Amino acid sequence: MIYEIKLHPGVAKYLKSLDSNTKARIKEGIDTLSDKPYPENPRTDIKKLKGTKGRKSFYRLRIGNYRVIYTIEEETILVTDIIPREKGYKWLR
Numbered sequence: 001m002i003y004e005i006k007l008h009p010g011v012a013k014y015l016k017s018l019d020s021n022t023k024a025r026i027k028e029g030i031d032t033l034s035d036k037p038y039p040e041n042p043r044t045d046i047k048k049l050k051g052t053k054g055r056k057s058f059y060r061l062r063i064g065n066y067r068v069i070y071t072i073e074e075e076t077i078l079v080t081d082i083i084p085r086e087k088g089y090k091w092l093r
Helices: 009-017 020-032
Strands: 004-007 046-048 058-063 066-073 076-084
Touching: 004 009, 004 020, 009 020, 009 076, 020 058, 020 066
Parallel strands: 004 076
Antiparallel strands: 046 058, 058 066, 066 076
């Protein structure tokens, strides 16, 4: 199954602010989600985030020093945030 990928407007704006190499790596990583958005083994760079009970399930894709946060709704992947590693997951609280 191929999933459609949608970016939150804030994510698209943030991507524009990054340098071209980082932007290309992140876009390439996001594009790979259309084939395999779920973690398949424990060593993958995709993890389901804990602490989201009562809300949608969120996933984290690790790309270098950035984390791509997304959720899956039917056949659509919604990328909700891209955060630098050093900022942590404060948005989750």
